[in-house]
Amino acid sequence: MTEFPISSDLIGTRNHAHREALEDDYAALGRKLARAGIDIDTVKAKVAQFSVAVPSWGAGRGGTRFAKFPIPGEPTNIHEKLEDCAVIQQLGRTTPRVSPHFPWDKVSDYKALREEAAALGLGFDAVNSNTFQDQPGQAHTYANGSLAAQDAATRAQAVEHNIECIAIGRQLGSTDLTVWVGDGTNFPGQQDLGRSLDRYLEAAAQVYAALPDDWRMLLEHKMFEPAFYSTVISDWGSSILAAQELGPKAKCLVDLGHHAPNVNIEQIVARLHRFGKLGGFHFNDSKYGDDDLDSGSINPHQLFLVFNELAEAEANPRDGFNPSYMIDQSHNVTDPIESMLSSAETIAQCYAKAALVDRAALHEAQEANDTMMAFQALRRAYNTDVAPILAMARMEAGGAIDVLEAYRMSQYRPRKAQERKAVGLGAGIV
Numbered sequence: 001m002t003e004f005p006i007s008s009d010l011i012g013t014r015n016h017a018h019r020e021a022l023e024d025d026y027a028a029l030g031r032k033l034a035r036a037g038i039d040i041d042t043v044k045a046k047v048a049q050f051s052v053a054v055p056s057w058g059a060g061r062g063g064t065r066f067a068k069f070p071i072p073g074e075p076t077n078i079h080e081k082l083e084d085c086a087v088i089q090q091l092g093r094t095t096p097r098v099s100p101h102f103p104w105d106k107v108s109d110y111k112a113l114r115e116e117a118a119a120l121g122l123g124f125d126a127v128n129s130n131t132f133q134d135q136p137g138q139a140h141t142y143a144n145g146s147l148a149a150q151d152a153a154t155r156a157q158a159v160e161h162n163i164e165c166i167a168i169g170r171q172l173g174s175t176d177l178t179v180w181v182g183d184g185t186n187f188p189g190q191q192d193l194g195r196s197l198d199r200y201l202e203a204a205a206q207v208y209a210a211l212p213d214d215w216r217m218l219l220e221h222k223m224f225e226p227a228f229y230s231t232v233i234s235d236w237g238s239s240i241l242a243a244q245e246l247g248p249k250a251k252c253l254v255d256l257g258h259h260a261p262n263v264n265i266e267q268i269v270a271r272l273h274r275f276g277k278l279g280g281f282h283f284n285d286s287k288y289g290d291d292d293l294d295s296g297s298i299n300p301h302q303l304f305l306v307f308n309e310l311a312e313a314e315a316n317p318r319d320g321f322n323p324s325y326m327i328d329q330s331h332n333v334t335d336p337i338e339s340m341l342s343s344a345e346t347i348a349q350c351y352a353k354a355a356l357v358d359r360a361a362l363h364e365a366q367e368a369n370d371t372m373m374a375f376q377a378l379r380r381a382y383n384t385d386v387a388p389i390l391a392m393a394r395m396e397a398g399g400a401i402d403v404l405e406a407y408r409m410s411q412y413r414p415r416k417a418q419e420r421k422a423v424g425l426g427a428g429i430v
């Protein structure tokens with residue numbers, strides 16, 4: 001029996017208040033879609049099976065390198081983070097898995113942690129290794145790199161940490177290891193650009209060799225930060241070359257904030273898919289760099305175009321297309337639960353809109369070089385308000401029609417502020 005943190009009576013009462021209006025909106029949208037030959041219940045069923053993982057570290061307040069402003073009731077350990085993630089899943093019903101980060105989420109008993117999560121209605125997604133920070137008592141510093149460090153003992157330590165993450169992930173039921181390294185340089189000449197990649201590839205191959213048969217290694221590229229002149233896996237080109245060299249279980253992971261400004265990310269999606277290397281996504285939004293803002297808050301159209309490529313990929317699968325989707329955001333000025341509820345809804349909305357694209361009409365217009373009609377096929381879907389489809393799917397799954405209203409009325413955060421100890425630096429990323 002799942003023990004969700006919010007009272008189901010509260011959700012039931014609020015849903016009762018909103019139900020009639022929702023049924024009205026759903027019926028109206030259903031008639032509109034039917035005129036275009038689309039069955040709304042089929043779309044709803046598709047949306048109901050869509051899910052995106054939440055990052056354990058996203059449950060804490062993030063910050064910048066200038067300051068961090070924790071909020072009362074913020075989680076301070078993985079147990080409290082799981083409880084917050086359970087709230088997001090209970091109300092929104094699109095986030096049934098949590099992606100843990102090690103050593104941040106280290107515990108002594110992972111079997112017990114898996115059971116604790118399951119009791120809250122949660123499972124685990126990709127495990128994330130961390131070789132971008134030093135931990136107390138660590139033998140070798142990552143100040144000069146980890147998998148690509150000049151120092152062989154440092155590389156060995158980073159390899160060993162990744163292998164430990166796989167061992168932890170096996171106990172948690174994960175099947176993906178996400179590897180993002182901060183390795184890179186701040187000055188021209190600081191490191192040899194070719195040789196640092198050689199070192200990375202050699203060390204990454206040792207991690208790859210430790211992957212169980214059904215596991216994938218997801219390589220996450222990032223153009224800059226913390227290194228500001230060069231990073232070892234800087235872009236999707238470096239990422240796919242590394243993944244191709246490592247082998248079939250190595251795939252590329254696209255974090256929406258990790259590119260040069262104005263890069264055509266949807267095209268990157270199509271390219272990676274073409275070569276069977278699209279492994280996963282970290283959803284967020286950005287205005288300037290790795291801003292980690294809420295998904296779709298700056299450029300919802302880009303998010304839709306990314307999902308449009310994913311829908312194309314889903315229709316033409318290559319090499320077991322099964323990308324792992326995760327939210328990767330830093331909530332500096334909002335309640336992280338509210339941001340993730342709102343972001344998960346935005347992501348699912350873009351998924352639903354992409355499912356509405358009339359692909360036959362799109363392909364026909366593309367074949368005929370009819371630019372305007374091809375564009376309109378996308379535009380029509382993008383302009384459709386799919387909120388009633390999502391709300392109906394949510395309600396039928398036991399979630400809340402209005403997730404933010406139910407969350408606020410539950411007084412969850414004020415209750416946790418009474419129960420939980422005050423945060424030091426909290427659980428979010430800076």
Ligand code: RM4
Nearest residue numbers: 128180220255282328429
């Ligand atoms: C990085 C990257 C990784 C995440 C860390 C916390 O910029 O996005 O995915 O694990 O931040």
Ligand code: MN
Nearest residue numbers: 220255282328
């Ligand atoms: Mn990321």
Ligand code: MN
Nearest residue numbers: 255257258290
């Ligand atoms: Mn990032």
